[in-house]
Amino acid sequence: MDPIAFALKIEVATRIEDVWRLLVAAVKQIGIFRIGYHHLPPPGAPDAGLLRVENAGFGEALMEQYLSARARGIAALAALLQNTVRPIYLDEMASLDALSPREALHLGRYRIQGIKNGLGLQVFGPNGRNGVLAIDIARTVRLSPEVLEALRWVCQAMHLRYCELLIPALGKMPSLSSREAEILGWVARGKSNATIAEILGISAHTVDAHLRRIYLKLGVYDRMSAALRGLGFGLIPADILSQ
Structure with a gap:
């Protein structure tokens, strides 16, 4: 997975779905077959109330569990990611004393459904238009530092191109003097x-x-x-x- 080659590919993509498809293909090169992305517009944005989630491989049950936890305020991994700049592994979450019983139960349900070695990371965009990604690492507890950094760069590049294609589609922005x-x-x-x-x-x-x-x-x-x-x-x- 070459971050520069990936960035050049998505630069010519003209549809959001193609940008996501290219990311899914890129992470498969390092053995990642389940990845999800939640696009988070800032409060006040024209699409602030809209749900925009991309999913490859997690299945409907896992997605419903995540969205339900998010709505109830117990999606601990996503909440923690929004307050940090570094990736977080699922087993790091399990050791946190600050988790509420409901949050711990939510994380435990991921393991029941086969997510043993999960990884979450945040991506950053214009005017606070950020996002979080959830990744299932099937074969190993930790990625090598080189692979992890390459993964972070391709996810960040995907998010920025996603924003670049999405924002004009939201309609004409108001203009202030x-x-x-x-x-x-x-x-x-x-x-x-x-x-x-x-x-x-x-x-x-x-x-x-x-x-x-x-x-x-x-x-x-x-x-x-x-x-x-x-x-x-x-x-x-x-x-x-x-x-």
Whole structure:
């Protein structure tokens, strides 16, 4: 499995399903025949409420178990992956004292269904559009460092190309003026209209007028929803968020 060759192949793929198919073919070269991918749009994104899951080899029962656990907040591996940057092996999860009884039971059910040596890893995309992958390692408890790094790179490349093809299909993104984006950035940081007015050297009435236009453009009715949608659409200047 050559990450560079894989990246060149998916670069010319024009359909999401082809990008996924190429990843499945690539990981088969190192003996991985079961892999799943959960695409996680950020809060406020136009597809934030949609379920987008790709699956090769896990079967319906395992997928239903994962989705049910996710809905009930007990998908421990997925939850932990979203708070780390390194891959996690299933046996590492079993040794965690922080697992609740329900989470431990959920992981145990994977083993009952034949997932003995699982691996989870996270991939990262634009504006917090991330994803998690679950991989069944059938023959060994640990991948070699070289194979693991190659696997991480091809999964990351797949996710970025997946995002690149998906985002334009979500429809035309709203457009904010530079002033509106600036104000929305300060809203996302929890600043009041009066404080924003003081920061920008304008009146609170002007800030309120800008916010009304922002709500209209984003299709929302309150500050929190506007901030979430602005973050999900990537409309807020990064320099404001970092201040």
